[in-house]
Amino acid sequence: MMEEVINSIRRACVLAQNLEQDLPNLANQPAMMSLSIDQITEAFSGAKEKMLQFSRQNQTSDESPPTLVHETTQLQPQMDATLMQEWLRSSHALTMDQLFQMHQFHAARSTLQIGEMGGRDGEDNFERNKGPEEMQGINESSSRPRRRSREANQEKRKVMVPAPQFGNTEMPPEDGFTWRKYGQKEILGSKFPRSYYRCTHQKLYECQAKKQVQRLDQNPNIFEVTYRGDHTCHMSSTALSSVPLQQLLVDITQNNSNTISSQLSPTMNLSLHPGGGSGTAASSGGASASRFGGDYPVVDMADAMFNSRSSSNNSMEFLFSPEDKSDPKIE
DNA sequence: GTGATTTGACCACC
DNA sequence: GGTGGTCAAATCAC
Numbered sequence: 001m002m003e004e005v006i007n008s009i010r011r012a013c014v015l016a017q018n019l020e021q022d023l024p025n026l027a028n029q030p031a032m033m034s035l036s037i038d039q040i041t042e043a044f045s046g047a048k049e050k051m052l053q054f055s056r057q058n059q060t061s062d063e064s065p066p067t068l069v070h071e072t073t074q075l076q077p078q079m080d081a082t083l084m085q086e087w088l089r090s091s092h093a094l095t096m097d098q099l100f101q102m103h104q105f106h107a108a109r110s111t112l113q114i115g116e117m118g119g120r121d122g123e124d125n126f127e128r129n130k131g132p133e134e135m136q137g138i139n140e141s142s143s144r145p146r147r148r149s150r151e152a153n154q155e156k157r158k159v160m161v162p163a164p165q166f167g168n169t170e171m172p173p174e175d176g177f178t179w180r181k182y183g184q185k186e187i188l189g190s191k192f193p194r195s196y197y198r199c200t201h202q203k204l205y206e207c208q209a210k211k212q213v214q215r216l217d218q219n220p221n222i223f224e225v226t227y228r229g230d231h232t233c234h235m236s237s238t239a240l241s242s243v244p245l246q247q248l249l250v251d252i253t254q255n256n257s258n259t260i261s262s263q264l265s266p267t268m269n270l271s272l273h274p275g276g277g278s279g280t281a282a283s284s285g286g287a288s289a290s291r292f293g294g295d296y297p298v299v300d301m302a303d304a305m306f307n308s309r310s311s312s313n314n315s316m317e318f319l320f321s322p323e324d325k326s327d328p329k330i331e
Numbered sequence: 332g333t334g335a336t337t338t339g340a341c342c343a344c345c
Numbered sequence: 346g347g348t349g350g351t352c353a354a355a356t357c358a359c
Binding site for chain 3 (some may be wrong): 056
């Protein structure tokens with residue numbers, strides 16, 4: 001059963017790889033690109049369905065669940081397959097969005113518009129130009145140049161993230177980047193405060209990526225993470241791209257369904273960032289700066305593929321790198 | 332000392 | 346004027 005899941009994931013990865021290779025050719029063929037994306041999405045969805053099915057089978061057959069996914073389903077009924085599916089879907093949508101961003105970037109910021117997935121150059125440019133504008137504001141006025149742009153509202157990517165069951169449950173699981181908390185605010189109508197994070201390397205790389213984290217009132221075990229802006233700190237060591245594919249595959253092949261559950265516990269993470277990672281914030285008070293433990297195999301693979309900013313054109317190569325000869329099944 | 336978090340205040344937007 | 350997003354001084358942790 002799990003082999004089917006793995007095979008499905010591999011098929012999806014191959015499709016994604018093909019898509020990336022064809023991106024230059026598909027730049028002027030949105031229909032073809034859309035079709036290709038649909039195929040990849042379906043492939044990942046198929047794998048996800050099988051994985052959930054497999055997980056459910058394990059759950060029903062195992063009376064003494066050793067995995068957190070079982071504990072999760074017991075402790076939080078709302079965190080069922082549907083919710084997980086929705087979360088996976090949202091995460092998936094994010095990665096496809098970023099794939100298009102990548103493509104658009106390499107298309108020399110062409111005027112190509114790909115529906116709602118594209119058209120984010122405006123914000124990017126705005127964000128990158130914001131610095132000087134703010135400096136202008138400082139010069140022109142003694143008051144602090146504080147601007148909440150409408151553009152900032154244009155691109156919001158929401159992801160539902162389950163809260164860890166152990167360790168610091170006040171923090172959402174890590175997402176491959178290091179974040180620095182810069183604010184927290186009580187939100188009207190919400191029981192839980194909203195936390196505001198910016199990229200740790202905002203200054204160093206002028207990275208304008210931000211995220212907001214808020215627990216859902218209905219289900220405190222779920223974080224709603226809203227991402228805004230793009231990471232321009234892709235050359236930093238904070239990118240998930242440093243995660244070797246082998247390790248991700250190991251997560252899948254060795255941990256199978258358990259990986260879905262163990263991701264809920266950052267304390268049980270596999271070591272995805274040798275050397276302790278670069279998250280200086282993570283080492284300070286163990287608070288906001290965070291990283292994924294890397295135990296979301298499918299999601300991580302997708303994120304790794306599409307979120308990777310490690311290189312402008314080798315986000316797939318890091319998954320299917322020449323060094324990755326250990327798994328000849330991947331072609 | 333350095334860097335992250337906390338938190339009250341400020342400010343833009345509706 | 347209310348609300349949400351951000352700033353920045355104070356504080357904390359290493």
